[in-house]
Every structure is written in C-alpha cells, then in structure tokens.
Amino acid sequence: MDLVDDGDTSRAGRVRRRRRSRVLSRYAGRPIRLIWRYVARHKFAHSVVLLSVVAAVGCALASQYGIRNLIDALASGRAHPQNVVRAFAVLVVLILADNLFWRVAGWISARTFVAVTGDIRREMFDYLAGHAPSFFSDKQPGVLSSRISATANAVYVLENTVAWTALPPSLTVIGAIAMVAAVSVPMSLTLVGISAVLAFCLFLLARKGTARHEAFAKQAASVDGELVDVIGNMGLVRAFCAVFPERRRFDGQLAAENDARKRSLLYLEKLRLLHAVATSILSACVLGWTVWLWSIDQATTGDVVLIGSLGFSILHGSRDIAVAFVDLTQHVARLGEASETLLIPHSMPEPTKAAPLEVRRAMVDFENVTFAYPGRRAVLNSLNLHIEAGERVGLVGPSGAGKSTVLALLQHFYEPGSGTVRISGQDIAHVTVQSLQAALSIVPQDVTLLHRSLLENIRYGCPDASEADVRRACQDAHCLEFIAALPEGLETISGDRGAKLSGGQRQRIAIARAILKDSPILLLDEATSALDTASEIAIQSALERLMKNRTVIAIAHRLSTLQSFDRIVVLNRGRVVQQGSPAQLATVPGIYRDTLARQIKRTPAPRPDLM
Known part of the structure; x- marks a missing residue:
C-alpha cells in the first residue's frame, strides 16, 4: 500500500x-x-x-x-x-x-x-x-x-x-x-x-x-x-x-x-x-x-x-x-x-467514479446554486450565472453579497446546498480534485507565500518550470526589478507567509505564479488591492497579458480595474441584480453606478506638476 x-x-x-x-x-x-x-x-x-x-x-x-x-x-x-x-x-x-x-x-x-x-x-x-x-x-x-x-x-x-x-x-x-x-x-x-x-x-x-x-x-x-x-x-x-x-x-x-x-x-x-x-x-x-x-x-x-x-x-x-x-x-x-x-471522516471526499475535468471550452455555469455557511443565513439564493469561454467577468456588490463565496464554490472548497456548478459543462462535484485545481489559477487578495525561496513560491503550481520561464513570468508581472534588488535574488527566502515582502510585492509574486501556471480559468480576488495607484497602472499591463485567451472572474472594489472587462455582474443578497458592460451599467441606476460615482468623487484630480 x-x-x-x-x-x-x-x-x-x-x-x-x-x-x-x-x-x-x-x-x-x-x-x-x-x-x-x-x-x-x-x-x-x-x-x-x-x-x-x-x-x-x-x-x-x-x-x-x-x-x-x-x-x-x-x-x-x-x-x-x-x-x-x-x-x-x-x-x-x-x-x-x-x-x-x-x-x-x-x-x-x-x-x-x-x-x-x-x-x-x-x-x-x-x-x-x-x-x-x-x-x-x-x-x-x-x-x-x-x-x-x-x-x-x-x-x-x-x-x-x-x-x-x-x-x-x-x-x-x-x-x-x-x-x-x-x-x-x-x-x-x-x-x-x-x-x-x-x-x-x-x-x-x-x-x-x-x-x-x-x-x-x-x-x-x-x-x-x-x-x-x-x-x-x-x-x-x-x-x-x-x-x-x-x-x-x-x-x-x-x-x-x-x-x-x-x-x-x-x-x-x-x-x-x-x-x-x-x-x-x-x-x-x-x-x-x-x-x-x-x-x-x-x-x-x-x-x-x-x-x-x-x-x-x-x-x-x-x-x-x-x-x-x-x-x-x-x-x-x-x-x-x-x-x-x-482522522475524522473527510466531509467532501472525492467521488469513487470521479473523472478528470476536460476543459474543451472554459465556460462556467452556476445553476440554481444556494449556499449557506454552517449556522448562518444563506449567502447565495438560487444563483444562476453563465460565463462564456474567454469572457472577462467582474463581480461587484456590497460586503456579504456572495462574491467570495462564488470563487470558493468554483474551487470546490464547499458543497452547494442545492444546485450545480459546472466547468465546460461538467459538474465539478464529480471531477477529480487535481484536475479541477489544474484548470484554475487564482490571485488572492491576501497573498500567502510559503517560508521558502521566491523561486519555489513562483513555480509552486508548475514545479517543472525552468528558471528562464520563471524570470519571464516575473518580467510580465513587473516583479523582476525588485527581485533583482534583493540580496539573493530569486533564492531569497520570503519569510513566514511572505513577511519579508510588502503587500504589493507579494501580489506581484502571486501574479507571476499565476502566469507561470497558465490555467484556462483565472480568478482574481482584489488582485491589485495592495498596490498604490502608480503600481496598479504599471501592473495592469501584466494583468492584461495574464487574462489574454482566458476565462476571467474578478472581484474588485476598485471599479477602475474592471473597465476593460466584457461584463459586470452585480450581486446583492446572493442574487444577480444587475449585469452588463461597464459602459452600460454606468448609465443605469443601481449599485454599480452609485459605487462608481462615489469612487470618482473620492479620486483626487491629477496635479499639473505631475502631468
């Protein structure tokens, strides 16, 4: 055995x-x-x-x-x-x-x-x-x-x-x-x-x-x-x-x-x-x-x-x-x-007849999905959401609307109370865990790094990648410059959960890690939340390259990061209350337009001496 x-x-x-x-x-x-x-x-x-x-x-x-x-x-x-x-x-x-x-x-x-x-x-x-x-x-x-x-x-x-x-x-x-x-x-x-x-x-x-x-x-x-x-x-x-x-x-x-x-x-x-x-x-x-x-x-x-x-x-x-x-x-x-x-029994064991996920077209479907965390009210209520292969979709809504839960269910961290989550038409509850994980890349809000070298952390999802591949991913993620400035470069130990790096540096490492993994579906959970405005602008090009030819689902409270997306889905109390392109939703009364107006109002006007 x-x-x-x-x-x-x-x-x-x-x-x-x-x-x-x-x-x-x-x-x-x-x-x-x-x-x-x-x-x-x-x-x-x-x-x-x-x-x-x-x-x-x-x-x-x-x-x-x-x-x-x-x-x-x-x-x-x-x-x-x-x-x-x-x-x-x-x-x-x-x-x-x-x-x-x-x-x-x-x-x-x-x-x-x-x-x-x-x-x-x-x-x-x-x-x-x-x-x-x-x-x-x-x-x-x-x-x-x-x-x-x-x-x-x-x-x-x-x-x-x-x-x-x-x-x-x-x-x-x-x-x-x-x-x-x-x-x-x-x-x-x-x-x-x-x-x-x-x-x-x-x-x-x-x-x-x-x-x-x-x-x-x-x-x-x-x-x-x-x-x-x-x-x-x-x-x-x-x-x-x-x-x-x-x-x-x-x-x-x-x-x-x-x-x-x-x-x-x-x-x-x-x-x-x-x-x-x-x-x-x-x-x-x-x-x-x-x-x-x-x-x-x-x-x-x-x-x-x-x-x-x-x-x-x-x-x-x-x-x-x-x-x-x-x-x-x-x-x-x-x-x-x-x-x-x-040794308590696994709450979500892999099914005996689980088959590898075959991603022919990386489309995602939530069909009448209802979900509640133990001892709490329902977070998602009969959610129906279809995302086409190659489509970029941004999830927007107030705190507790169910945005992070959508990403968690897509990664099969939890079983929905009812309904089905599908990728490429296949119920993810009936596919192998390893094949599902291989189909998804995620850049989380709270980036976690292992207490290992940056090289090991970046190629964590692709351990066979060469150092040259890692450097190209770092260059695309705009983190090669700060890595080169470190005493040991890629061999620098990140510290406990990445404690030796700033929040922005950890997020760039996470983007490089996702670039290297090269999965057909990309999940972005506040991927630029730890970046200042200048860094965010610099890294948008990296994200554009990362998102190319992929199905993208992104959570962002900063709506400026979603302006190039194909569709915005507005969630509230576990349901889809609005959806459409950023330009369309900007003209329709609702949560998106109100949030956008508040963020524009808070954004300072550019200073002439910096233009």
Whole structure:
C-alpha cells in the first residue's frame, strides 16, 4: 500500500488514495489498532526485535540459574574442579549472549521504530491535506501540526516503552516465577495467582485514569495552538500593545495545562505506590518461605540465593511493569485523542467514479446554486450565472453579497446546498480534485507565500518550470526589478507567509505564479488591492497579458480595474441584480453606478506638476 500521494493521477492511483483515506478514518479514537497498522508493515523487523528481547531476557534469567549452579558447585569443594569450571563457562556464555541479543534488538529497532514514525507522519499529513477548507477554518494550525507530531511521537514512545521497559520485566517476572517452580511448585503457583490479581487491579485503576490523561493531551495541544497563533501574529500583538495581555492569557493556559498534567502524573504515582507496597510484601514472603524450606532441608543454599535473586527480579520487574503500564496508559490516551482529531471522516471526499475535468471550452455555469455557511443565513439564493469561454467577468456588490463565496464554490472548497456548478459543462462535484485545481489559477487578495525561496513560491503550481520561464513570468508581472534588488535574488527566502515582502510585492509574486501556471480559468480576488495607484497602472499591463485567451472572474472594489472587462455582474443578497458592460451599467441606476460615482468623487484630480 502506498504511504502518500506519489503523483499517480491514474484511476488506480486515485482509488488507492480514496481507499487509504476510508481505512484511516476507521482508526479515529482507536489507538491500539492504529499502532498495529504501522507495526504490521514491518513485521519481520519487529519480530527480530521481539525474539532478540526474549532471548536476552532468557539468557539473563538463565544466568541467575547459572549462579545457583556455580554456588552449589563451589559447595562441593576443590575435589571436583571440573564442576566449577563447567558452571563458570556456562555462566560466561550466558552473560555474553545476553549482551549480544540486546545489541541486535537495539540495532534493528533504531531503524524500524524511526521508519514507523515516518510512515505515520506521511499518512497523517496526506490524510489531513484531504480535508475540506472548512475543516481548517475551525482549527488552529498549531493544534493540527502538534497533533501530527504527537501521534508520531506517541507511537515512537510506545514502541520504545514496550520494547525496553514493559516487555523485558514482563518476561523476567514470567520466567522467574517459572524458575521458582524448580524449588517449590506451590510457591510458583501462589506467585502466579497473586500476580494475576495484582495485574487485574492495576488494569482497572489505570482505565479510570484515562480521562485525566486525555484532558492533559487536549490541554497540551491547545497551548501549542495558542503559541503558534500568537507568534504568527506578533506584528498584530505589538501594534495593539497586547504583549502583556497575551502573556496573562498564556499564563492562564499554561496553568491549566500544568494542572491537567499534575492530575495525570499524581494518579500514576498512586498506582506506582500501590504496586510498590504489594510487591515488597510479596517478595519478603517469598524469601521467608524459601528460608523455611531450607531450614527443613527441602532447599539448598543455592536455592535460597536463587529464590532471593528471583524475588528481587520479580520485585523490580513488576515495579518496572507498573511504571511502564501506567506510562503506556498516558501515551495511549494521548494517541487516541490526537487520532480522534485528525482522522475524522473527510466531509467532501472525492467521488469513487470521479473523472478528470476536460476543459474543451472554459465556460462556467452556476445553476440554481444556494449556499449557506454552517449556522448562518444563506449567502447565495438560487444563483444562476453563465460565463462564456474567454469572457472577462467582474463581480461587484456590497460586503456579504456572495462574491467570495462564488470563487470558493468554483474551487470546490464547499458543497452547494442545492444546485450545480459546472466547468465546460461538467459538474465539478464529480471531477477529480487535481484536475479541477489544474484548470484554475487564482490571485488572492491576501497573498500567502510559503517560508521558502521566491523561486519555489513562483513555480509552486508548475514545479517543472525552468528558471528562464520563471524570470519571464516575473518580467510580465513587473516583479523582476525588485527581485533583482534583493540580496539573493530569486533564492531569497520570503519569510513566514511572505513577511519579508510588502503587500504589493507579494501580489506581484502571486501574479507571476499565476502566469507561470497558465490555467484556462483565472480568478482574481482584489488582485491589485495592495498596490498604490502608480503600481496598479504599471501592473495592469501584466494583468492584461495574464487574462489574454482566458476565462476571467474578478472581484474588485476598485471599479477602475474592471473597465476593460466584457461584463459586470452585480450581486446583492446572493442574487444577480444587475449585469452588463461597464459602459452600460454606468448609465443605469443601481449599485454599480452609485459605487462608481462615489469612487470618482473620492479620486483626487491629477496635479499639473505631475502631468
């Protein structure tokens, strides 16, 4: 099974990805099944680790029996040195084998456990990327990213805890009890019964603490999300003198997290204390029982040493089991909480029979489309809109009229409540996501850049483009000049979301990115809003070249940018209330003419000294 979307756009590849998404969603809130999913991918390596640990523990236990034989051989005196040499040789071999098996287990686990965490991160990111945009609008980025890391780290810690903290003492206790049977079967059976009762009690108590561990996991993720949110908006925080209020807010969140962590850890300590008292009493009783057997000549001196050694092994081993068990409970709870957040079913999965979008003529149709955001009134009401291939259409209207929603539905960010959105006559709800995205280029109002080089950002939609192609796109977008002035040119890192660039520079980068992508349908969402008048005039030529031979849908509050368009569509309360050419609407009473008049009135007359 593939781990990530490897670029396979074939039908078989899409079927595999859909099947993988459906399977992953079944693991939400089921941490043990989720762990087994990834462990099963490396069965042989995990089997080697398991067998090596079993062999190492077996050798360690056999070493204690070897010490018992050596003591009994020494008791026979110097008359039989061959018995001493034989017991000594066996003990040395067991000690060497013990160390060798541990090193084999460590070597294999170093590769395997890391591979498992890589598998988890890749699949979790792949699944997360398949969520609809509405999923991300309701979640903090820091919370989601921390949960991906928490899921992988929890599995890594769980594997290490099982391999090195839980499994060895468990095997030691089982083996030690079995070896006690060589001295006294009743004693061994008694230990089995007491250990079973103790383990069952610990299991029940540990389950009662799950809610505390889950509460801590949620609070920790919330603190991570708050940190990312504040750090990502530090400019806003400083601009409004909110550093101290944010500190107080963070202190409150941190106090809540610390309180949740304390409740979780104290509950674990109670379990450890209960176990420590029980095992101490048990070990003392077993040792006293053995001394009594020796006193009635039913056990040798070596048996007393062996039982004493095994008693301490059981004591320390069961203590380690308790520590590991309660730690495992905490990490399983954290894994369950993280997986429950990440692996909720996709709200807009790609249809099983989705076909690639074929853009023969890039026309767009909204047919009786109604849409409302969750918990809000309808934004679009039976919207009907036809845009011909190659037509330039500007969307105008008051805030909340539905302009941005039209672009969002065209990109299939949301499912319409009713009606159909079509491109080239095909319902976009039944086409593949990748083919739809390839048909659209967008220059948004709030340009987002990745924390990478400008070169990578510009060719984000066309990763195979040559640097020469990138430079031509930059030249057409009138951004080559300011890029050349940067210390590292196209290799300059843009900063977090493009923080190192001005708003106008980011929009020019976005235009260059759209030019390079060369999609048949172009969406402009206030594409020149961050530009001053002089820059806007300079970039209009770039937009003209970008819009040539494309279907264009543009949102613009500055109506001067739409004067060369074929048609203006005026929206109000989710309906088309006016449409026509800019010249026609300028003479017809309505929203367009009123807005145009206000903007002309606000525009200052040109100064003679600047003409």
